[in-house]
Amino acid sequence: MSLSPTDTPQHAPEHLHRAAAQYGTPLYLYDAAELDAALGRVRSAFGAARVYYAMKANPNLTLLRRLQAAGVGFECVSAGEIARAERVGAGGETLLVNGPAKSDAEYAAGARLGATFIVDRAEEVGLLPPHSRALVRVNPALDISTHDHLATGAAHSKFGVTLAQAPAVLQALREAGHTALGLHVHIGSAIRNAQDFTAAFARLADLRAETGPLAVLDAGGGWGLNADLPGIAREAWAVAEVFGADLWVEPGRYLVAQAGTLLTRVVGTKHTGRNFVLVDAGMTELLRPMLYGAAHPVSALWEGAEETVWDVAGPACESGDLLARDVTLPTPKRGDLLAIHEAGAYGAGMSSNYLTRSRPAEVLWEGGELKLMRRRETPEEVWAAEEV
Numbered sequence: 408m409s410l411s412p413t414d415t416p417q418h419a420p421e422h423l424h425r426a427a428a429q430y431g432t433p434l435y436l437y438d439a440a441e442l443d444a445a446l447g448r449v450r451s452a453f454g455a456a457r458v459y460y461a462m463k464a465n466p467n468l469t470l471l472r473r474l475q476a477a478g479v480g481f482e483c484v485s486a487g488e489i490a491r492a493e494r495v496g497a498g499g500e501t502l503l504v505n506g507p508a509k510s511d512a513e514y515a516a517g518a519r520l521g522a523t524f525i526v527d528r529a530e531e532v533g534l535l536p537p538h539s540r541a542l543v544r545v546n547p548a549l550d551i552s553t554h555d556h557l558a559t560g561a562a563h564s565k566f567g568v569t570l571a572q573a574p575a576v577l578q579a580l581r582e583a584g585h586t587a588l589g590l591h592v593h594i595g596s597a598i599r600n601a602q603d604f605t606a607a608f609a610r611l612a613d614l615r616a617e618t619g620p621l622a623v624l625d626a627g628g629g630w631g632l633n634a635d636l637p638g639i640a641r642e643a644w645a646v647a648e649v650f651g652a653d654l655w656v657e658p659g660r661y662l663v664a665q666a667g668t669l670l671t672r673v674v675g676t677k678h679t680g681r682n683f684v685l686v687d688a689g690m691t692e693l694l695r696p697m698l699y700g701a702a703h704p705v706s707a708l709w710e711g712a713e714e715t716v717w718d719v720a721g722p723a724c725e726s727g728d729l730l731a732r733d734v735t736l737p738t739p740k741r742g743d744l745l746a747i748h749e750a751g752a753y754g755a756g757m758s759s760n761y762l763t764r765s766r767p768a769e770v771l772w773e774g775g776e777l778k779l780m781r782r783r784e785t786p787e788e789v790w791a792a793e794e795v
């Protein structure tokens with residue numbers, strides 16, 4: 408069995424077996440207690456900061472409703488995400504509309520719901536609906552300690568305005584009749600080195616002489632699961648105070664990753680140059696290993712004396728369809744259950760219908776019961792929009 412260095416699985420093995428038996432595999436299972444605990448950790452670290460959940464991490468309506476009931480707002484980056492926010496009753500103070508290439512429909516939906524917009528480039532000042540509330544996203548142009556695809560605050564990333572442009576964009580917003588609430592910074596996801604936040608916040612603070620005081624400083628998200636939240640919070644509050652601003656934050660992954668487990672059954676084994684354990688989930692259910700080289704902790708839910716090193720391979724006809732590499736497991740046999748941990752963020756939300764695979768069911772473990780959050784799609788649902 409190979410576990411994360413920091414975490415034990417949130418679910419007891421008997422819960423995992425029960426969920427897989429009841430709903431089949433592949434299956435996403437979320438632990439309600441861990442969802443609540445993660446929000447509790449954020450709240451206790453960040454105190455009075457306003458929390459906006461970056462919905463892209465996992466947009467399931469059950470999760471959104473739980474977060475909304477706990478007073479959390481939403482950061483949305485597409486018309487579909489804005490529609491989800493509306494579906495759960497968010498709007499006004501509880502809605503941020505972000506994205507580097509917003510469509511007319513997204514501006515209109517955001518305006519209708521009274522959202523605050525995050526301006527990503529100067530041209531947007533002229534595209535915003537009249538009298539919008541807006542933050543200006545700043546790119547601090549740093550080397551960010553994460554996978555290149557997850558770095559959004561590097562000089563070569565497509566996000567935000569430059570530090571030099573930011574004061575003028577705030578001023579242009581005011582002149583155009585908008586409410587320029589303040590600055591926004593989000594440097595990337597799954598950031599390994601806390602110094603990156605320190606550096607980004609310091610670059611923002613340097614803008615104070617040019618911007619004057621501001622109402623809001625949005626410090627984004629991107630915290631690793633083992634991040635020192637109190638430390639990041641202290642620094643975020645310090646830069647907010649430089650501007651005399653309220654602090655907003657936008658965690659995604661931190662709020663949902665650890666609560667989620669992907670359950671998959673062993674289909675068989677194969678020995679080529681490597682030892683492969685073949686399972687019924689793959690890149691269509693969990694893309695992160697293939698997309699970002701992400702390493703998810705894996706645990707075997709079967710016993711066995713002999714342990715060997717395996718690569719966990721999915722069913723897709725793609726060589727890159729590996730969920731984990733070099734994991735030590737007891738000898739697997741067909742039907743055994745494997746748990747892939749820290750899969751609650753960017754797991755189900757990134758799952759796809761490639762190969763006409765049905766996206767998996769999602770289930771919540773709460774109060775000793777399993778509650779369906781999303782049923783498994785049928786093939787007919789997958790091709791329904793093609794029946795034209």
Ligand SMILES: Cc1ncc(COP(=O)(O)O)c(C=O)c1O
Nearest residue numbers: 461593596628629657658659660
């Ligand atoms: C603007 C913005 N805010 C917040 C997030 C959430 O990041 P994470 O899930 O790493 O906390 C993202 C993710 O990419 C983002 O782009």
